[in-house]
Amino acid sequence: NAGVTQTPKFQVLKTGQSMTLQCAQDMNHEYMSWYRQDPGMGLRLIHYSVGAGITDQGEVPNGYNVSRSTTEDFPLRLLSAAPSQTSVYFCASSKYSGVRSYNEQFFGPGTRLTVL
Amino acid sequence: DAKTTQPPSMDCAEGRAANLPCNHSTISGNEYVYWYRQIHSQGPQYIIHGLKNNETNEMASLIITEDRKSSTLILPHATLRDTAVYYCIVKGAGSYQLTFGKGTKLSVIP
Numbered sequence: 001n002a003g004v005t006q007t008p009k010f011q012v013l014k015t016g017q018s019m020t021l022q023c024a025q026d027m028n029h030e031y032m033s034w035y036r037q038d039p040g041m042g043l044r045l046i047h048y049s050v051g052a053g054i055t056d057q058g059e060v061p062n063g064y065n066v067s068r069s070t071t072e073d074f075p076l077r078l079l080s081a082a083p084s085q086t087s088v089y090f091c092a093s094s095k096y097s098g099v100r101s102y103n104e105q106f107f108g109p110g111t112r113l114t115v116l
Numbered sequence: 117d118a119k120t121t122q123p124p125s126m127d128c129a130e131g132r133a134a135n136l137p138c139n140h141s142t143i144s145g146n147e148y149v150y151w152y153r154q155i156h157s158q159g160p161q162y163i164i165h166g167l168k169n170n171e172t173n174e175m176a177s178l179i180i181t182e183d184r185k186s187s188t189l190i191l192p193h194a195t196l197r198d199t200a201v202y203y204c205i206v207k208g209a210g211s212y213q214l215t216f217g218k219g220t221k222l223s224v225i226p
Contacts, residue, residue, distance in 0.1 A: 033212075042203065042216030045213050048212070058213060088157065094212065106162075107161070110158070
């Protein structure tokens with residue numbers, strides 16, 4: 001298994017440009033999520049999904065869109081990039097066994113985004 | 117989800133046990149304690165979790181006090197590869213969202 005993969009590894013954008021960060025997992029996990037990590041800080045949840053066709057907002061959703069058309073993929077779209085979105089973005093996935101269960105979350109290697 | 121407090125940094129000699137404390141005095145009865153670590157800007161890695169009993173796996177042990185207001189993650193024989201930021205997270209069973217604080221930066225020294 002490749003686990004959780006993210007592309008690209010690095011990206012530089014100009015203010016106002018749009019782009020999509022890709023995330024894929026091959027573990028048949030229902031739950032997927034996106035986090036951002038600013039320098040010296042912990043991770044903050046952007047959006048998450050508990051299955052294909054189902055998405056919801058996390059702590060910091062503004063400026064980002066997501067969709068989940070397949071179990072494997074969960075892309076994150078930046079509509080109009082701003083310097084405040086300069087960060088490292090992590091995708092994570094886990095099995096979803098219902099509200100009384102917990103399964104460890106697997107994280108991807110991250111995408112380092114700089115917005116000029 | 118309950119807030120956690122961790123020391124910002126700790127040192128540990130290679131081969132010795134690393135004991136990382138976490139305070140979660142506002143934890144409620146149905147909330148679990150989870151530990152993740154992040155090695156040098158890689159994606160976080162799950163270590164262990166528990167509710168009220170002590171837990172052990174191949175990576176670490178988790179000791180939770182009887183009143184559940186604090187816990188300690190123990191790496192029994194720390195190696196240089198254990199140098200990382202360690203996050204203590206308290207989360208209810210009904211949520212899959214992890215709330216990361218700033219964690220503890222553990223430096224394992226040769």
